[in-house]
Amino acid sequence: MNLTRRLLLINLGLLLAAALLGYALWREPQRLASDSVAWRARAAERGAVLYEDACTECHGVHGEGLVGPALNAPDLLHGEDPGRLPPRLQARGWRGDLPSFLMATIANGRPGSKMPGWAQTAGGPLTPSQIDDLVAFLLTWRDAEPTPSPFARPQSLHQRSAGLGYYLFHGPLGCADCHAFDNAAGVVGPELTGVVARLGRDAVRNAIINPNDHLAPGYAPRIMPETFAYALSENQIRSLLDYLEHPENAALQVAPLERSEKDQALWGKMVADGAGCFGCHTVDGTASDGPTFLGLYGQTRTLDDGVVVVADDDYLYESIVSPSAKQVAGYPDIMDQDYGFRLSEDDIRAVIAYIKTLR
Numbered sequence: 001m002n003l004t005r006r007l008l009l010i011n012l013g014l015l016l017a018a019a020l021l022g023y024a025l026w027r028e029p030q031r032l033a034s035d036s037v038a039w040r041a042r043a044a045e046r047g048a049v050l051y052e053d054a055c056t057e058c059h060g061v062h063g064e065g066l067v068g069p070a071l072n073a074p075d076l077l078h079g080e081d082p083g084r085l086p087p088r089l090q091a092r093g094w095r096g097d098l099p100s101f102l103m104a105t106i107a108n109g110r111p112g113s114k115m116p117g118w119a120q121t122a123g124g125p126l127t128p129s130q131i132d133d134l135v136a137f138l139l140t141w142r143d144a145e146p147t148p149s150p151f152a153r154p155q156s157l158h159q160r161s162a163g164l165g166y167y168l169f170h171g172p173l174g175c176a177d178c179h180a181f182d183n184a185a186g187v188v189g190p191e192l193t194g195v196v197a198r199l200g201r202d203a204v205r206n207a208i209i210n211p212n213d214h215l216a217p218g219y220a221p222r223i224m225p226e227t228f229a230y231a232l233s234e235n236q237i238r239s240l241l242d243y244l245e246h247p248e249n250a251a252l253q254v255a256p257l258e259r260s261e262k263d264q265a266l267w268g269k270m271v272a273d274g275a276g277c278f279g280c281h282t283v284d285g286t287a288s289d290g291p292t293f294l295g296l297y298g299q300t301r302t303l304d305d306g307v308v309v310v311a312d313d314d315y316l317y318e319s320i321v322s323p324s325a326k327q328v329a330g331y332p333d334i335m336d337q338d339y340g341f342r343l344s345e346d347d348i349r350a351v352i353a354y355i356k357t358l359r
């Protein structure tokens with residue numbers, strides 16, 4: 001199927017996904033603050049529909065990367081210091097800003113890679129204003145609270161395993177957004193528990209790559225995306241089937257998320273920013289409602305009961321998930337108590353990695 005046709009295949013599923021994304025965007029309160037902000041939000045909503053249709057199969061539903069690199073990634077969206085370009089732009093010697101980088105890459109693609117040029121001038125299907133819309137959408141990942149994929153990414157995206165199937169199903173392919181299965185609660189498509197035992201592997205494979213061939217009873221055609229046959233490798237399809245057949249095997253095979261130390265710290269900074277830590281903690285040594293993070297790691301802390309402790313990993317972890325357990329002398333007990341629920345384990349580790357860099 002050619003890209004232009006697929007682009008025009010705006011089916012009900014995509015509209016639904018767009019509505020969900022649109023809702024998420026409109027929830028951002030600052031987005032409603034002014035007309036130009038509202039205009040940008042509308043552009044981003046249009047961009048979300050385009051992204052969903054043309055980009056997810058290679059870059060993932062949440063921009064976590066699949067065939068193409070992750071786009072919802074700190075080293076693409078954030079400079080290390082204010083005023084400095086994100087590391088990926090520096091690595092390419094880019095002289096403009098982030099929006100112009102995104103615009104140029106989307107318009108022209110990367111010759112010699114799988115990234116096609118999307119602008120009509122480069123033989124693609126998109127107008128300049130549609131490319132603007134896509135850029136506006138990608139920038140919402142920079143401006144919004146970070147939403148890291150809650151799923152550990154397997155070591156290889158190409159080696160067959162139930163763990164890879166789990167990752168694809170709950171992560172970049174968005175199956176879990178529509179189907180109930182193994183803790184996913186989707187209601188758009190049929191419940192998939194026991195589906196392989198019921199229909200057999202061949203029929204399930206066909207349901208994934210030719211969704212309109214045989215419809216599940218009671219469901220309308222053209223809701224399930226038709227791009228999986230194009231986007232997925234044989235090993236990825238087999239991995240999905242392995243997972244649907246034996247979800248219990250997946251947990252054993254999913255390795256923890258791996259990031260470089262630098263990425264981990266950048267991610268931690270985004271998490272801390274999104275979680276509002278900087279409302280009470282500075283990173284430059286100045287006083288605020290809470291102690292500064294600057295130089296905190298490894299320092300001795302005097303608690304309100306006179307006990308002296310060292311601010312090591314365990315202390316920082318405890319300070320974040322149970323702030324009242326150890327009270328720093330001279331400060332009130334005002335820190336939110338629910339970060340342990342709001343942040344994933346991985347996010348908390350990233351915040352600690354970030355605090356460590358503040359020396």
Ligand code: HEC
Pocket residue numbers: 050051054055056057058059067068069071076088102105106110113114115116118134
């Ligand atoms: C067929 C797969 C494919 C599709 C579809 C695709 N991309 Fe890509 N994209 C890639 C690959 C592969 C790269 C990395 C190219 C390289 O090697 O430099 C890439 C790179 C990028 C980059 C640069 C990232 C960086 O780290 O420099 C951006 C931005 C991007 N794509 C956006 C998009 C958008 C937006 C869409 C949808 C309109 C899209 N892509 C559709 C495969 C794809």
Ligand code: HEC
Pocket residue numbers: 013014169173174175176177178179188189190192195204207208211212214215216217219220221222223224225228240
């Ligand atoms: C946008 C919503 C949506 C997404 C995303 C989606 N599906 Fe579906 N799926 C449906 C709908 C609706 C049906 C029922 C209509 C049909 O059979 O095509 C369906 C049917 C199925 C069936 C047949 C079930 C039966 O009882 O006959 C299987 C298997 C399936 N999907 C697996 C997947 C997998 C695996 C993924 C991810 C790679 C996925 N789906 C992604 C909506 C979706």
Ligand code: HEC
Pocket residue numbers: 272275276277278279280281289290291292296301311316319320323324326327328331332333334335336339351
């Ligand atoms: C409403 C204000 C507030 C917010 C928001 C807040 N904190 Fe705190 N935090 C404090 C105060 C006050 C203290 C010192 C009293 C105590 O130990 O609870 C503190 C203590 C800490 C400590 C121990 C510091 C030390 O000097 O020993 C760490 C680490 C910490 N916070 C991390 C965080 C992180 C990470 C976030 C965001 C996820 C956060 N805080 C959000 C007010 C806040």
